[in-house]
Amino acid sequence: MKRNSSAAVTIHDVAQLAGVSPATVSKVMNNTPYVSEETRARVLAAAQKLNFRPNRIARSLKMSRTSTLGLITDDLEGVFTMSMMRGVEEVASEQSFSVILSNSYGDMTRERAHLEVLLDKKVDGIIVLSGYRVRQRGAPALALGDLPVVYLYQYTYDLPVPCVIPDDFGGAVTGTQHLLSLGRRRIGVINGPTHYEATQKRLAGVQQALHDAGVVFDHALVRVGKWYETSGYELAHELMRLPNPPDALFCMSDSIAVGALSALHELRIRVPQDVALIGFDNRNFAAHQRPPLTTVALPLVEMGRLAGNLLLKAISEGTESAELHRVTCPLVLRQSCGATMT
Amino acid sequence: MKRNSSAAVTIHDVAQLAGVSPATVSKVMNNTPYVSEETRARVLAAAQKLNFRPNRIARSLKMSRTSTLGLITDDLEGVFTMSMMRGVEEVASEQSFSVILSNSYGDMTRERAHLEVLLDKKVDGIIVLSGYRVRQRGAPALALGDLPVVYLYQYTYDLPVPCVIPDDFGGAVTGTQHLLSLGRRRIGVINGPTHYEATQKRLAGVQQALHDAGVVFDHALVRVGKWYETSGYELAHELMRLPNPPDALFCMSDSIAVGALSALHELRIRVPQDVALIGFDNRNFAAHQRPPLTTVALPLVEMGRLAGNLLLKAISEGTESAELHRVTCPLVLRQSCGATMT
């Protein structure tokens, strides 16, 4: 077998073998109606025999559609990025679209360079993804003309494009209601840095749920730190040292919750009997804690899927909606709050 | 501005404006020598003015090279996948290659489908990545002809392709030597499930290092469990209950180490004073433990870079080496072993 055995079999070869014209083969391959059953069969047989696979590049050049999406992220290391990408890839491949992955590191020069390549390669649309928590940002680093775009885990007012973010507020409401339903009334909150929008939305959600339930919100029970374990550990200690300590801890990240859990263990405070503990994010380690961590999930895969679908829709329909989609954050019930298991 | 304002400006338009032939424009754009400085300047100016960007699809069709890599993974959720992808993306974009991302979920039917698309889209090469710990596997689900391929985080003997995996054995040796250098002699090992190759290599590494140092290896100090926190917690308890307990714990994943740490805290055993603790993987939570976890790093980004470079090299040189590359796992010094900090 010679080296270049892959010497492309083309539509011509098939045509010749089937005794028809290339045009007819094309019609058959694209399931155009009005081809006689008989020729269709002959062509198909020939294609099969030659193991013919249409050259998508040639097709793309002719049709100026590539069935390819660009996905550009500012963080190809972050813990949230991957699940969203997975969602995008899922819906894309369901419609036999491919996705080209680019990492800008949050650097506008790199973003522009990548966007240029994506434009040159004629992708049919682009998803601009942020790996960090929800943020507002401006237009892409390069004017994209009328190429469909959707923003994922971030939003913009500088461009009329669909944006997909989690409903942090609603998630916090859900988590708080859960705690409330379990009879907890003094709910401590360990939050992340205040400059994140998520931090504020989540705190607001707690307040709202408390208010709706007629429970007074005690500011003394709120602590702000980093998103990490160490913060959770220290701040849980602080909170439990209070004269009138909380009977529940709502940690605004699972990492914080794990740190808090460690503090609670150290203090011989039982979870969930003495203090109910709930996290946020649903990272995969949450299931492996003692006790397994109840948490409000970031619907990352769903968000990715939604973004992908919005983009695909924009591509096929040629119209975009500029809506801000907030995806529901569902409660994931495990043991750290003491609710019955399903 | 009309909707289809992006009405592609082509090489013809530039040629016309510059008053030369399309061929000349092409030469200029591709930096072919032997174009007079003067025309080059004129063409460049025209291109600039029209904001001309060559259509890579047309170029690809003509040259049958796409400057695109396919990356197919069996796990677009796993904790190791992302960093490797990042490495691949890095080296690819350094050479202005794009990478198309596909997820097979480890399913051969899906793998074949994705491979077909990648072939149809004429990618220049393919990386087949496993997101789970090192494994041996067979050929791709579809014959790839002479398209360059490299295996990442897995290897095969069914195909003469380069494979890139971490040096688990060497990493375990390094970790053990570190413990030894700190005066520890009774080294407990908490390992993952035995059916992983990594599990065996790492244990072998510990034995080797012990042997080299003339320290006898005590089988009673080895425990096998899952890769998760809960396992680490339970097995650390078991180990510390021993009549003659270990003075160091080598946990073969950071998750296990975190669980073990939790057990040690519970037992009021000080880390590192009473027991030195070392993990494996260098997950990002390792830095946020109390004390921060010393660990043997999985060189995932490096591995991705190497795989990418091998593929790029295979593409440009038209030749592959079928070597098995084991990438060194470096020690990441933090506080859980008591070594001086740098």
Add this chain to the structure above:
DNA sequence: GTGAAAGCGCTAACAT
């Protein structure tokens, strides 16, 4: 129902 012809935007001999 099927085929001939033109062309998507580019590159690469080859000629000049």
Add this chain to the structure above:
DNA sequence: ATGTTAGCGCTTTCAC
């Protein structure tokens, strides 16, 4: 040093 020509492999009017 520059232009002419002939495709790359496919789709798509438009005849027949």
